[in-house]
Every structure is written in structure tokens, then in C-alpha cells.
Amino acid sequence: MNPDQNIKNRHSLSPYKLAITRYIRSSLALKGMKYEDLSMALDKKGICMTPENLRSKTHKGMFSADLFAVIVDVLELEDTALQEILKQVKNV
Template identity: 35%
Template sequence: MSAKNAWRQTVARVIKSEMSVRGVKYQDLSQRLAAIDIEQSADNLRNKVNKGIMGADLMLQVLYVLKARPLDAAVLEEILTDLQP
């Protein structure tokens, strides 16, 4: 897996993990974002999260509305290590 794909998979795993912990579905996430004036459809969010491709601003907005746990380098390193063949 290329470094670029590994980082995209890391983004996807972080977001999906935070959604799972809180029992948040994509429609819920869309509504939470709308509450802070960010318009993203559930389908659009699903595509962006699954591909791990989103701007830094949207990623921060998603983590904010999910009230995500602190994210540190150790967590990222663990995910990246898991993705290695």
C-alpha cells in the first residue's frame, strides 16, 4: 500500500471509529454538521469518509461535532502499523 493510501485509510478509520463509539450514522453526522452551518449530505460524507479524502477543515469539523477523543501520534502510528502488509 502506498503512503498516500495508508494515510487515507487512517483518516477513514479514525472517523469511522469515532462514529461507531457514539453510534452516529452518516445522516446524524450530516445533521450535526448542519447545526454548525456546514452543509454535507449523508451520501457525500459516506463517500468522503470511505475514501479517506476530505479537506483538513472538514475533518476537523467532523471530529468537533463528534466530540472526538484526543488524537495523538501514537494512535496514528498504531493505525499505520496495522495497515502495513
């Protein structure tokens, strides 16, 4: 892939990253959870991630699809996550 296309891709994906970041942060806040709580919930699923690592990934909007799916699972957001994220993207 040429560098120009890479830049275009990043630009096109940025609204999705921002929406995911906002969604995870707001979901944690609405559930009264902190990154430490999320880290412990993931640990119960056998996934060891520090609160600092989760905070960094959230801040950057850099989630692998599998990590995002398990976060949606542990936060019990299966019914609303994708709809809410796409709604935010369309409103940007």
C-alpha cells in the same frame, strides 16, 4: 509534477487515508452515530453535507483538512484523533 511522482505520492499517502477512514467509521460506531447524525451535527455548524456525500468522502478517505477538523470537533475527538490515526499508520 511528473506522473511517476504522483503515483508515488498516492502510494505513500494511502496508509494515512485508510487510517482516517477507519478512525471516522469506528468513531461513529462507538458513538452510536450514523452518517445522517454526522450530517445534522455539521449542519448545526453551518456546513451542509448530505449523508451520502459524507459516506463517499469517508469511503475514499478524501477529506480536506478543514472538513476533517470540523468532524473531529463535532464528534468531540480532539484529544485522541491524531494520536490514534498515527498509531494505526505505524502499525500498517
